[in-house]
Amino acid sequence: MFMMEKALKGSRRYWIWLSCVTCFIAVGLCFYLRQLDQGLGITGLSRDVSWGLYIAQFTFFVGVAASAVMLVLPYYLHDDMHFARITILGEFLAIAAVVMCILFIFVDLGQPARVLNIIRYPSPRSLMFWDMISLGGYLLLNVIIAFATLRAEREETRPPQWMKALALISIPWAISIHTVTAFLYSGLAGRSFWLTAILAPRFLASAFSSGPALLILLCLALRRLARYDAGEEAIRKLAVIMTYAMAINVFFVLVEVFTVFYAAIPEHAVHFEYLYLLGGAHTLAPWMWISALCAIAALAILLTPAWRSRWLPLGCVLVFGSLWLEKGLGLIVGGFEPSPLGEVTPYVPTLPEWSIVAGIWAVGVFLITMFFKITVSVRKEAEG
Amino acid sequence: MRDRVWIFIGLAVFVAAFTAPFWHVHAKTSARQPDLVLPANQKECVAPASTMRDAHMQMLLNWREDVVRRGDRRYVAFDGKVYEKSLTHTCLGCHSKAAFCDRCHEYSGVSGPYCWNCHSDPQATVTRSRP
Amino acid sequence: MxxxxxxxxxxxxxxxxxxxxxxxxxxxxxxxxxxxxxxxQPVRLGMVIDLSKCREKDGCNECIHACNTTHNIPQIANRAHEVKWIWTEPFGTVFPSAQTGYAEQSYTKVQVPLMCNHCAEPPCTRVCPTRATWKRDDGIVMMDWHRCIGCRYCIAACPYGSRSFNWQDPRPAIASINPDFPTRTKGIVEKCNFCEERLARGMKPACVEACPQGVFTFGNLADPESEPRDLLRSRFALQREPELGTGPSVYYLM
Missing domain, CATH: 1.10.287 (Helix Hairpins)
Structure with missing residues (x-):
């Protein structure tokens, strides 16, 4: 049913690529085994900064997963046929991203062997329970939709009737996964950095720009490496979605900055000061400024008519990089710095931590490579 | 049909490899019972020996749920005696971890129950803390 | 069929x-x-801490020491990995909103003992995905170390920094293990349990018993006749960040 045989036939280049990716997975796994043996103390995490890179990357990739809705929505709800060739790529990207999310949560656990306690003792009062349900459901939905679509294409039949229903269910479901993820943080009374109603909208805006940015880059790579064209018009429309989502995201951040600094409640302002004031123990501040500059440059490129199609790949890289720093690092660490007792403990991810993160990225890359290979093979066969 | 020999050789290798652990154990160890040291000062346990042998792990799990989650520390045994539900005080009050628990676990191939990651053997800690 | x-x-x-x-x-x-x-059965165990008595003996750490030895708390040199059940912080850190900025009050220099507040509405138990931490009927916010998966959501939720994570195996950092109480293992969260195990034997919490000044008064806050209620009737008391709606059960007398 998964048409795995298509992923087992490929050129030399394909196998070399997969081998390289596997090496990264292996290195990550080695470091994870060390973490399992010695405890999470081998990361840069501390008493005060108890969540870091793992959870931040989880948050970021929930966004990438949710962004598939930006393809499903025009294709299934508005019957926009331009998205016919690209939608399935978005769904496969979502599958890989959710798998990465699950792995990021897993490596963050202190007692991973007890992970099934979440199911053995379900706690509906915990947002983490709902996050598990929404992520699991979303993964299932996308696996079914993507593979059923592909199968129908291979057999040159129409996709089954229930497919469209599932696709429509996946639209609000995608919104829900990122909303619930935002609620994980914004429901905590003691963490004023996250305690803002705009967190969920901000998460969605950044998701709908970072996800499409990644997908556009992947489509451009596919065009060059596999001679598979996802459709010029689809990419153009996706770029517009990405651009305005990014603009809305920047707007939301500025709204937040205004509220915090004009109202000037110290408890709220200290976190922004930690993130953006250079010097001292503020190890993240240079990166946050790089993120801000990337965002400005990206918007300049993507909004200027003369530049936006010529420099699209650069614009995508800038959007992705900017949000990766802002959401995949700063947003979580900023909530812990300073601590409730006003202390700033510098957080610098360690080599084992980066290696484990790289290993999980490699798992994502591996999955994406296989999924895209299957898709391209099936479609090339169908097209003859 | 020419392959028949190879098929049977292959099957033989497979069976040998599959059952290797059993042969290995038989060659290395005797079937002698573990040498368990029973408490000197007590004749009766909180349940008959057969029950304890079969179900002590389940009982420990129940005790732990009762004590930690329900604050219920009183155990009324089958003969009406009352015990405290405590690994350290009740079980290890009579039994020796090293000469009883560990020996049998080792014999039956139970790779160290994780109880001891947190709970300590009073005898071992007393000697450790008096250097 | x-x-x-x-x-x-x-x-x-x-x-x-x-x-x-x-x-x-x-x-x-x-x-x-x-x-x-x-x-x-209205029982709500709570603690009243008399800071005026505490500052009479500056630099005394009897309560902390008693807790550490009773509960096998590891003494970890790396501050980032510390495990703390009861510890002290300067008054200004504990009560940032109770300072006027100008007056050199008698109490501002005092080191304030901190512990889990055993909140009436604990944010930590709300977020726990396995119910490894929960509020008992007597108000103690309890932990089941057998069940904790180490996700640290409770640490993120606690506004008081009262929870510690075991970033490493704690045993090597315990000088002398008290066999009557378990140590913890790497990868789980722990915190003050109001000496639940001592209360069950009819004893008082270790810090209460160890304090030479009688700083700590422990009892049932739901009982109007109890000792802590008696103190709260007559003296001005503070709770840590009550505006968050957590309802701390630890009160500080000025």
């Missing part, structure tokens, strides 16, 4: 769903019974 593959799959799916739903319903039901039991 013959069933088709389709029917079989449908039945399997339905029974799995029903099984899952039952778990959830049971979980919600359990929450309800606990609340009812609490309503019938």
């Amino acid at each position: 013959k069933i088709t593959r389709k029917e079989f799959l449908r039945l399997t799916g339905l029974s799995l769903l029903a099984g899952g739903a039952m778990q959830v319903v049971r979980a919600i039901g359990q929450g309800g019974t606990a609340a009812r039991a609490a309503a019938s």
Whole structure:
């Protein structure tokens, strides 16, 4: 049913690529085994900064997963046929991203062997329970939709009737996964950095720009490496979605900055000061400024008519990089710095931590490579 | 049909490899019972020996749920005696971890129950803390 | 009776769903019974800490020492990995909003003992995905170290920094292990338990007993005749960040 045989036939280049990716997975796994043996103390995490890179990357990739809705929505709800060739790529990207999310949560656990306690003792009062349900459901939905679509294409039949229903269910479901993820943080009374109603909208805006940015880059790579064209018009429309989502995201951040600094409640302002004031123990501040500059440059490129199609790949890289720093690092660490007792403990991810993160990225890359290979093979066969 | 020999050789290798652990154990160890040291000062346990042998792990799990989650520390045994539900005080009050628990676990191939990651053997800690 | 593959799959799916739903319903039901039991027997254990007595003996750490030895708390040199049940911080850090900025008050220099507040509405128990931490009927915010998966959501939720994570195996950092109390293992969260294990034997919490100044008064806050209530009637008391709605059960007398 998964048409795995298509992923087992490929050129030399394909196998070399997969081998390289596997090496990264292996290195990550080695470091994870060390973490399992010695405890999470081998990361840069501390008493005060108890969540870091793992959870931040989880948050970021929930966004990438949710962004598939930006393809499903025009294709299934508005019957926009331009998205016919690209939608399935978005769904496969979502599958890989959710798998990465699950792995990021897993490596963050202190007692991973007890992970099934979440199911053995379900706690509906915990947002983490709902996050598990929404992520699991979303993964299932996308696996079914993507593979059923592909199968129908291979057999040159129409996709089954229930497919469209599932696709429509996946639209609000995608919104829900990122909303619930935002609620994980914004429901905590003691963490004023996250305690803002705009967190969920901000998460969605950044998701709908970072996800499409990644997908556009992947489509451009596919065009060059596999001679598979996802459709010029689809990419153009996706770029517009990405651009305005990014603009809305920047707007939301500025709204937040205004509220915090004009109202000037110290408890709220200290976190922004930690993130953006250079010097001292503020190890993240240079990166946050790089993120801000990337965002400005990206918007300049993507909004200027003369530049936006010529420099699209650069614009995508800038959007992705900017949000990766802002959401995949700063947003979580900023909530812990300073601590409730006003202390700033510098957080610098360690080599084992980066290696484990790289290993999980490699798992994502591996999955994406296989999924895209299957898709391209099936479609090339169908097209003859 | 020419392959028949190879098929049977292959099957033989497979069976040998599959059952290797059993042969290995038989060659290395005797079937002698573990040498368990029973408490000197007590004749009766909180349940008959057969029950304890079969179900002590389940009982420990129940005790732990009762004590930690329900604050219920009183155990009324089958003969009406009352015990405290405590690994350290009740079980290890009579039994020796090293000469009883560990020996049998080792014999039956139970790779160290994780109880001891947190709970300590009073005898071992007393000697450790008096250097 | 013959069933088709389709029917079989449908039945399997339905029974799995029903099984899952039952778990959830049971979980919600359990929450309800606990609340009812609490309503019938009003007990809310709490602590009153008299800072005026505490500052009379500056630099005294008897309470901390007693807790550390009773509960096998590791002494870890790396501050980032510290485990703390009871410790001290300067007054200004503990009560940032209780300072006027100008007056050199008698109490501002005092080191304030901190511990888990055993909140009436604990944010940590709300977020725990396995119910490894929960509020008992007597108000103690309890932890089940056997069940904790080490996700550290409770640490993120606690506004008081009262929870510690075991970033490493704590045993090598314990000078002398008290066999009457378990140590913890790497990868789980821990915090003050109001000496639940001592209360069960009819003893007072270790810090209360160890304090030479009688700084700590422990008792049932729900009982108007109790010692802590007596103190709270007559003296001005502060709670840490009560505006968050957590309802701390630890009070500080100025």
